[in-house]
Amino acid sequence: xxxxxxxxxxxxxxxxxxxxxxxxxxxxxxxxxxxxxxxxxxxxxxxxxxxxxxxxxxxxxxxxxxxxxxxxxxxxxxxxxxxxxxxxxxxxxxxxxxxxxxxxxxxxxxxxxxxxxxxxxxxxxxxxxxxxxxxxxxxxxxxxxxxxxxxxxxxxxxxxxxxxxxxxxxxxxxxxxxxxxxxxxxxxxxxxxxxxxxxxxxxxxxxxxxxxxxxxxxxxxxxxxxxxxxxxxxxxxxxxxxxxxxxxxxxxxxxxxxxxxxxxxxxxxxxxxxxxxxxxxxxxxxxxxxxxxxxxxxxxxxxxxxxxxxxxxxxxxxxxxxxxxxxxxxxxxxxxxxxxxxxxxxxxxxxxxxxx
Numbered sequence: 001x002x003x004x005x006x007x008x009x010x011x012x013x014x015x016x017x018x019x020x021x022x023x024x025x026x027x028x029x030x031x032x033x034x035x036x037x038x039x040x041x042x043x044x045x046x047x048x049x050x051x052x053x054x055x056x057x058x059x060x061x062x063x064x065x066x067x068x069x070x071x072x073x074x075x076x077x078x079x080x081x082x083x084x085x086x087x088x089x090x091x092x093x094x095x096x097x098x099x100x101x102x103x104x105x106x107x108x109x110x111x112x113x114x115x116x117x118x119x120x121x122x123x124x125x126x127x128x129x130x131x132x133x134x135x136x137x138x139x140x141x142x143x144x145x146x147x148x149x150x151x152x153x154x155x156x157x158x159x160x161x162x163x164x165x166x167x168x169x170x171x172x173x174x175x176x177x178x179x180x181x182x183x184x185x186x187x188x189x190x191x192x193x194x195x196x197x198x199x200x201x202x203x204x205x206x207x208x209x210x211x212x213x214x215x216x217x218x219x220x221x222x223x224x225x226x227x228x229x230x231x232x233x234x235x236x237x238x239x240x241x242x243x244x245x246x247x248x249x250x251x252x253x254x255x256x257x258x259x260x261x262x263x264x265x266x267x268x269x270x271x272x273x274x275x276x277x278x279x280x281x282x283x284x285x286x287x288x289x290x291x292x293x294x295x296x297x298x299x300x301x302x303x304x305x306x307x308x309x310x311x312x313x314x315x316x317x318x319x320x321x322x323x324x325x326x327x328x329x330x331x332x333x334x335x336x337x338x339x340x341x342x343x344x345x346x347x348x349x350x351x352x353x354x355x356x
Contacts, residue, residue, distance in 0.1 A: 003280050004034040004051045010277035012041035015108060017119060020050045026284055028292035039277065043119040045141055057141060058158065061114050061207055062148035064200040065190045071113060073181035075106035089183040093192045112199035120199070131199045135206050144214075145207040152233075156225050157214050166229055170236050172256060172269045240266035 006012050007024040018041040025032065037052045043059070062070070069089060072078065078088025081104045085091055092099050092110075100111055108116055112125050118138055124130035138145075144161055146154035155169040185193070194201045215222060242257045258266055271279075 001036065002031065002034045002284060003039075004037040005039060005277065005281055005284075008281075010039055010274045012037075012039045014040055014042065014117075017042045018044040018047050020047050023051055026288045028295075029284070029288040030291060039273070040117075042117055045119075056143045056162070058144045058146065059118065059142055060146040060148055060151075060154070061200075061204055064114075064197040064204055065185060065193045066149075067114060067200065068110065068193050068197055069183055069185055071106060071109045073183060075109065076181070077104065077106055077110060080105040087183050089185075090189060093189055093196065096192075096196045112197050115199045115203055118203075125199055128198075128202070131202055135203055138203075139206065139210070145211065147208060147211050150211065152229060153215060153222075153226060154211070156222065156229060157211075157218060160218065166232055169229070170232060170269065172236065172240060172266075174255070174270075174272055236266070236269065239263070240269065 004012075004023045006022060012018065012022055022041075023034070033050075034052050037048060037055070041048075045057075048057075049055070061067075072089050072092065078092065081088070081092065081099050081102060083091045083099070096111070100107060108122065111122065112120070112131075115131065115134060116122060118134070120131065120134045124134075144154075144158060146158065155171075158164070159166065159169050240256075240258055240262050242259050256270060258270055
């Protein structure tokens with residue numbers, strides 16, 4: 001299993017549209033294409049098809065109100081804009097265009113940020129014709145659009161679509177925002193957000209509707225499968241998580257702490273995207289080195305062709321490493337990555353947007 005990634009880091013691109021040239025071609029690797037592209041990248045179908053040919057495309061969207069509130073809190077937009085007070089989000093929404101034009105940190109994400117990630121330029125933010133054209137294009141090109149508010153329901157459909165087992169879609173929540181980085185959203189403020197992010201509202205309305213059509217098409221076993229999945233989730237939580245503790249090293253989010261005797265399966269589920277990116281790249285580099293040595297293309301100078309971090313990431317059968325929970329584990333185990341593990345980033349606000 002191979003992953004299309006940058007030379008370093010877990011984000012491929014969040015401002016420029018994706019290009020094939022952004023992907024790191026590991027020296028001595030015989031294949032030039034990849035099996036999966038899962039890291040954050042701005043959608044560009046022609047370029048992505050060059051990297052992962054004949055792929056199925058899935059993505060996820062969120063209600064525009066909770067999406068903007070989450071972005072505003074997580075990226076500390078109010079701080080970067082110098083907005084004082086206990087609810088800078090409300091202040092921002094009192095004159096969003098003025099603040100938006102300052103182009104502070106994460107400015108690309110605070111107006112129709114989901115459409116932007118899916119490839120629509122901000123110059124079309126107020127062009128309903130172009131927005132609808134983009135939605136129509138995405139409807140044809142995206143095989144399945146998950147809905148954040150119905151994440152478990154989305155996974156049930158995804159499991160059937162890809163013929164997976166229930167264990168393949170199990171997850172433990174990641175990146176739950178701390179209360180200090182959440183803002184209360186009243187109904188009038190929500191209306192202002194929907195007007196400001198009208199493009200994302202159109203996007204959500206379309207795919208929310210098609211999502212429930214897929215639920216209806218699933219058949220009579222949907223609720224039974226969903227309840228069974230919930231029971232597996234609860235079992236995994238009970239087996240893996242120390243309920244009395246949380247990791248608060250990052251003031252923006254709260255993270256679960258694993259039990260001391262937790263299994264490798266638990267550790268895999270709680271490992272975040274940054275740690276996975278490092279492990280995956282390390283595994284692919286090691287495979288490329290192994291291929292090169294087998295074909296006698298390797299020399300002492302060959303290591304210079306790899307990223308600087310390669311020598312620090314080299315793994316050996318008898319060497320041990322640390323994972324992101326700071327528990328020692330053998331490298332062979334650390335590299336046994338379940339390729340289909342789906343990690344949820346949950347930053348839901350207190351505003352209820354449960355609409356069908």
